Amino acid sequence: MSANPSKVTIKATALLLPLLLGIAALCSAVPDPRYREYLIKKERSQQTGGRVVLSEAELQFNVLLDKLKLQEMETSDFPPAMHFFKAKPLIDRSKLFSLLQKMPKGGALHVHDFALVDVSWLVKNVTYRPHCYVCFTDSSSVRFVFSLHQPKTSPQCSKWMLLETLRAKVDNTTDLDNSFIRNLTLYTYDPEVAYPSQDVVWKRFEEAFIAVWGLVTHAPVFKDYFYEGLKQFNADNVMYLELRALLPQTYELDGNINNRFWTMRAYQEVLKEFVGKHPDFFGSRVIFTAHRGINASELTDILKEAIKLQEEFPEIMAGFDLVGREDTGRPLWYFSKALSQPAEHGLSLPYFFHAGETDFQGTDVDQNMLDALLLNTSRIGHGFALVHHPTTKALSRQMGVAVEVCPISNQVLKLVSDLRNHPAAMLMSEGHPLVISSDDPALFGASGLSYDFYEAFVGIAGLKSDVGTLKELAVNSIRYSSLSPQQKEEALSIWQKKWERFVVENLPQ
Numbered sequence: 001m002s003a004n005p006s007k008v009t010i011k012a013t014a015l016l017l018p019l020l021l022g023i024a025a026l027c028s029a030v031p032d033p034r035y036r037e038y039l040i041k042k043e044r045s046q047q048t049g050g051r052v053v054l055s056e057a058e059l060q061f062n063v064l065l066d067k068l069k070l071q072e073m074e075t076s077d078f079p080p081a082m083h084f085f086k087a088k089p090l091i092d093r094s095k096l097f098s099l100l101q102k103m104p105k106g107g108a109l110h111v112h113d114f115a116l117v118d119v120s121w122l123v124k125n126v127t128y129r130p131h132c133y134v135c136f137t138d139s140s141s142v143r144f145v146f147s148l149h150q151p152k153t154s155p156q157c158s159k160w161m162l163l164e165t166l167r168a169k170v171d172n173t174t175d176l177d178n179s180f181i182r183n184l185t186l187y188t189y190d191p192e193v194a195y196p197s198q199d200v201v202w203k204r205f206e207e208a209f210i211a212v213w214g215l216v217t218h219a220p221v222f223k224d225y226f227y228e229g230l231k232q233f234n235a236d237n238v239m240y241l242e243l244r245a246l247l248p249q250t251y252e253l254d255g256n257i258n259n260r261f262w263t264m265r266a267y268q269e270v271l272k273e274f275v276g277k278h279p280d281f282f283g284s285r286v287i288f289t290a291h292r293g294i295n296a297s298e299l300t301d302i303l304k305e306a307i308k309l310q311e312e313f314p315e316i317m318a319g320f321d322l323v324g325r326e327d328t329g330r331p332l333w334y335f336s337k338a339l340s341q342p343a344e345h346g347l348s349l350p351y352f353f354h355a356g357e358t359d360f361q362g363t364d365v366d367q368n369m370l371d372a373l374l375l376n377t378s379r380i381g382h383g384f385a386l387v388h389h390p391t392t393k394a395l396s397r398q399m400g401v402a403v404e405v406c407p408i409s410n411q412v413l414k415l416v417s418d419l420r421n422h423p424a425a426m427l428m429s430e431g432h433p434l435v436i437s438s439d440d441p442a443l444f445g446a447s448g449l450s451y452d453f454y455e456a457f458v459g460i461a462g463l464k465s466d467v468g469t470l471k472e473l474a475v476n477s478i479r480y481s482s483l484s485p486q487q488k489e490e491a492l493s494i495w496q497k498k499w500e501r502f503v504v505e506n507l508p509q
């Protein structure tokens, strides 16, 4: 035995080593599952809606929601990963989407005045009204105008043709109407090819806005358009709308021009009529907007008018904003002196600045978010670049300034392609104050708010977001609105009733 002790030792070691390793793994190398569970819960509680206390019914409803969301993720064509123009038919067929359509979503806080209504309504209804003329531009776009007489030819446009006459002449009016519809939206079969860069897509975007202009600034159309917009948002279960509005002059058939005060009164009257017929609709307020291409002295004049409007229409006017592409427009800091004037004179003009709708880091424009906060903005429109700026982000949170996230707009205008990579995913994972909105739904071939809610809930918020997330997003849209504290309470209690009914009506069988 003693002749060969080493053999025994080797044998013993060979047996012991895996055993020792196994014990070591059990004792210290495998992480403590309770600790893991604790960390997972902690992280979940940080996300948007993570601390919302759910009722028994909401927990049951969540089972359905979970199941439907999993179904969306199991298909090979995951809609949020695709361009919206291609994803839309898939979204339209999704059960989760039809649930989100029925869901009371609260308010839409970032929508522009002339991108509210499905453009087929403009073509099928408005261009069929009498006295509507069209001309075709050199860049193969269209312009419209209503006039009693043959209008004077515009530069770079064909002779004006009365649409009634033109339609009688063409073989197929459907083809003509479809070409108008294409001019008034950005929709195209192959967006990646049609819009290779931000410059190209923004050019088309602005072109579509100009094409729509002659139709929607005709005074009677202006009113009908807003009414139709309210109708479409209300039908999408949105109860409140904050409209970014240019408040343009409008024109009558006889050539008379109405000023901004007429435009504001028109909004007020149409809203009153709509709410009279739809008492569940809470209302609408207007954020007066000017194009950021103007210079400081022009802005000073516009701000004076804004203050007058704010004084004359306090219940419908919410405040002021600058619009247009940030990357090519003037940065907010350039306007800082003019924008500080109202506060210096003790006048109230709340700001709702578009800021950070850019993917260029470190430019003057990229600084807009911080400058918006320094200029006392009430919300940040887009804030796409916010996650690049930890100090600004912390300040926005501390000031309770919500970010208006518009997923489809950011995708179509080429800031992000797969919406799972939208920076709002980071904001949502840490419960940053934010709301979901739709920016220019009509131009993107969307409508109302549900498509953006779908993209935010399925694509941006991820699998762990739940009924609490949806609830917090809807509540945020009232909490961060421009309504007074008392109106917010009123709107919240109306929303709460709608919400409870929605949950009960959609419990899993």
Ligand SMILES: *[C@@H]1O[C@H](CO)[C@@H](O)[C@H](O)[C@H]1NC(C)=O
Pocket (backbone or CB within 6 Å): 171, 172, 173, 174, 175
């Ligand atoms: C007009 O064109 C559309 C689509 O291009 C087609 O579906 C329709 O049948 C045409 N109508 C007539 C009257 O030719």
Ligand SMILES: *[C@@H]1O[C@H](CO)[C@@H](O)[C@H](O)[C@H]1NC(C)=O
Pocket (backbone or CB within 6 Å): 136, 140, 141, 142, 176, 179, 180, 182, 183
């Ligand atoms: C706009 O309409 C014109 C005239 O019908 C048409 O030739 C042109 O192709 C349209 N533009 C787009 C982008 O579809």
Ligand SMILES: *[C@@H]1O[C@H](CO)[C@@H](O)[C@H](O)[C@H]1NC(C)=O
Pocket (backbone or CB within 6 Å): 124, 125, 126, 128, 224, 225, 228
């Ligand atoms: C067009 O819309 C107006 C209301 O906005 C409506 O009264 C009218 O009946 C519509 N006309 C057509 C042809 O759809």
Ligand SMILES: *[C@@H]1O[C@H](CO)[C@@H](O)[C@H](O)[C@H]1NC(C)=O
Pocket (backbone or CB within 6 Å): 295, 296, 297, 298
């Ligand atoms: C601002 O723009 C207006 C209108 O284009 C122009 O008349 C004015 O000279 C400009 N002012 C400055 C300071 O550039």
Ligand SMILES: *[C@@H]1O[C@H](CO)[C@@H](O)[C@H](O)[C@H]1NC(C)=O
Pocket (backbone or CB within 6 Å): 343, 349, 350, 351, 376, 378
């Ligand atoms: C900041 O904005 C809020 C809301 O519009 C307003 O009540 C407050 O007076 C403003 N503060 C300053 C310093 O302008």
Ligand SMILES: [Zn+2]
Pocket (backbone or CB within 6 Å): 110, 112, 244, 354, 381, 439
């Ligand atoms: Zn916008």
